[in-house]
Amino acid sequence: SFFRTFCFLVGFGVFSSVCSSLLFLFHSAPLFSCPLSLKEGVPARGILSGAGCVNSSLIALMENGSSEHWKAYVDGSGKAYYFNSVTKETTWTKPKALLTSEDLHSGESWKSFTTPEGKQYWHNSVTGETTWSNPLQDLPDPDTALPTPTSSSQSLTAKDLGRPDRALTPPPRVVAAVPSAPLLSAIPEYATRRDRVMAFRELLEEHDLEADTPWVEALKSIVNDPRYQALKTLGERKAVFNEYCERKRKADREKQIILRKRYREDFMQMLEECSRLTSDMPWRTALAYFVKDPRYTRIDSSVERESLYEDYLVILERKEKEQQKLRKKQQMAEFRQLLEECKLINSQSQWRKVQELLDQDPRYLALDKMHRVIVFEDYVRELERIEEERKVAEREEKKRQDRKTRDEFRALMKDYTERGLMDHTSKWKDFSSLLAGDPTFEAIVRQGLAREMFTDYADELEQQFREQYRLIREAMQDLNYELELGVNFEEFKKALGACPTWEKIESQGSSRSLRLAYDALYARAEERDKAREKKRQKLVDRLVAALKSIPQVNEETSYDELLAAAEQLPAYQAVQDDVERKKLVLEHLQRVKRGSSKKRAAPDLGPDSDPDPLADGAETAKWRK
Numbered sequence: 001s002f003f004r005t006f007c008f009l010v011g012f013g014v015f016s017s018v019c020s021s022l023l024f025l026f027h028s029a030p031l032f033s034c035p036l037s038l039k040e041g042v043p044a045r046g047i048l049s050g051a052g053c054v055n056s057s058l059i060a061l062m063e064n065g066s067s068e069h070w071k072a073y074v075d076g077s078g079k080a081y082y083f084n085s086v087t088k089e090t091t092w093t094k095p096k097a098l099l100t101s102e103d104l105h106s107g108e109s110w111k112s113f114t115t116p117e118g119k120q121y122w123h124n125s126v127t128g129e130t131t132w133s134n135p136l137q138d139l140p141d142p143d144t145a146l147p148t149p150t151s152s153s154q155s156l157t158a159k160d161l162g163r164p165d166r167a168l169t170p171p172p173r174v175v176a177a178v179p180s181a182p183l184l185s186a187i188p189e190y191a192t193r194r195d196r197v198m199a200f201r202e203l204l205e206e207h208d209l210e211a212d213t214p215w216v217e218a219l220k221s222i223v224n225d226p227r228y229q230a231l232k233t234l235g236e237r238k239a240v241f242n243e244y245c246e247r248k249r250k251a252d253r254e255k256q257i258i259l260r261k262r263y264r265e266d267f268m269q270m271l272e273e274c275s276r277l278t279s280d281m282p283w284r285t286a287l288a289y290f291v292k293d294p295r296y297t298r299i300d301s302s303v304e305r306e307s308l309y310e311d312y313l314v315i316l317e318r319k320e321k322e323q324q325k326l327r328k329k330q331q332m333a334e335f336r337q338l339l340e341e342c343k344l345i346n347s348q349s350q351w352r353k354v355q356e357l358l359d360q361d362p363r364y365l366a367l368d369k370m371h372r373v374i375v376f377e378d379y380v381r382e383l384e385r386i387e388e389e390r391k392v393a394e395r396e397e398k399k400r401q402d403r404k405t406r407d408e409f410r411a412l413m414k415d416y417t418e419r420g421l422m423d424h425t426s427k428w429k430d431f432s433s434l435l436a437g438d439p440t441f442e443a444i445v446r447q448g449l450a451r452e453m454f455t456d457y458a459d460e461l462e463q464q465f466r467e468q469y470r471l472i473r474e475a476m477q478d479l480n481y482e483l484e485l486g487v488n489f490e491e492f493k494k495a496l497g498a499c500p501t502w503e504k505i506e507s508q509g510s511s512r513s514l515r516l517a518y519d520a521l522y523a524r525a526e527e528r529d530k531a532r533e534k535k536r537q538k539l540v541d542r543l544v545a546a547l548k549s550i551p552q553v554n555e556e557t558s559y560d561e562l563l564a565a566a567e568q569l570p571a572y573q574a575v576q577d578d579v580e581r582k583k584l585v586l587e588h589l590q591r592v593k594r595g596s597s598k599k600r601a602a603p604d605l606g607p608d609s610d611p612d613p614l615a616d617g618a619e620t621a622k623w624r625k
Helices: 004-031 044-051 058-062 193-207 215-222 225-228 234-273 283-292 300-341 351-358 369-418 429-432 439-447 448-478 487-494 500-507 511-548 561-568 572-575 578-599 619-625
Strands: 069-074 080-084 110-114 120-122
Touching: 193 215, 193 225, 193 234, 193 448, 215 234, 234 300, 283 300, 300 351, 300 369, 369 439, 369 448, 429 448, 439 448, 448 487, 448 500, 448 511, 487 511, 511 561, 511 572, 511 578, 561 578
Parallel strands: none
Antiparallel strands: 069 080, 110 120
């Protein structure tokens, strides 16, 4: 069992090696049969990639390779050349796999190329630099044939040769050294990957490749452009190329849609320009009018043409109906104008009488009976509306005039109030006679509102007067002021001027109402004085009666005796004025003495004589004192 397993593994390994060798030969065969000439200056990467000879992995192997695949040899003149045992490539240039840090800027990395115009330039395959000046001085001609390595050739890496017979075998073909840079200029430098992608995308857009262009065909157009080297790997280039193709296909589809839409619009415009088409014309009949028009031939499908025609017939039918409506509307407008020109028609007119007046007019005959009646009814309703609006306007105007008259009459009463000719106590009879002949008064009388407005205004004046009177009473209480008899109006105003509310009192009413308030207060003062006088007189009468009731009062009684007796009386104490009550006692004593003198036949002084109660004498002098 172990032996069978071992044999199986060995056989599988041999089979794998044979398959790998066959696969390598299959892929490497096109490499050496490529028809492109290396002497034309085409870069190796561009040749191999553009022709489709090998895949990207083989290109990377050829360009870089491994150090153990490259061997160095010396020809008969002592010059060194290099041979790759895998790719069978021979070159004067030292491969990248064998380069050291000292070789990066050496002369071996510089190669010469020629532009299509015949101008020569040099490129460094290691550093990527490109220049018009020749940095090489002693390098051999790259087209010189290389010697075939033999067993007598000295190998520079003899210790590394595993199979000397293979190492000394001459290479099958000489491959000249080629640069990996573009022909015309140096490879641009890009800061970010996005910049490299944008550069490669601009390259594709500038060549305006079709969306269905194969990658191999596209390479023939873009491989020699410096921007082709912006992306380092074949996968990145193909990814950007596929993205460009997809965008191009989308743009082409949109362009086709726009173009198709324009063709359809041109076809519809062609139908619109044909004035002989009607909404009931069949497609076969209409076809003869525009079959030779280029806008007709741009639509490939006959089904689509007929469909567009049917769509246009729908639009045309709608337009014909709209035009018919417009004509009918115009005819109705003309008939309406005819009705307006007839001055005999009003809001009360009847159709059977109106049509007898208009039946010969062309504008009347252009309409059918139904539309005539419709226009007439609309016109009558319009007349009724105008009449109603006129009446409403007249009513509004009358209301405005009445309101203006009321405002003027109120202003007239206010003027009379300020002039002192009217107050809240005025009577309608007196006021109407005062305003007789005034235009404003006569106008308000015609409205029937004169007396009502007078009463309302008098009530307002009374309310103002009451409010002002209340404020005056409060001000007098704050000032502890009492209006006395003999105080005139100006003195009264001056006394109340010290009150803080005096300005409010003046603004509450007119000067006339203030004077009325003063008159009312003065009348109350007079009433108070009369009441006090009546009370005083009543007390005086009681005292006089009480003095008469004092016994044993005669002409011998002295004033002091009578005064002492009177002081004991309640009526004497009720009189608060001491001077007055003493005067009453004195007058009573004098009356008693006069009565006694009459009894003694005093001389008759006449019925109208009245003895002077203050006659000279001791009692009178004492009283005066």
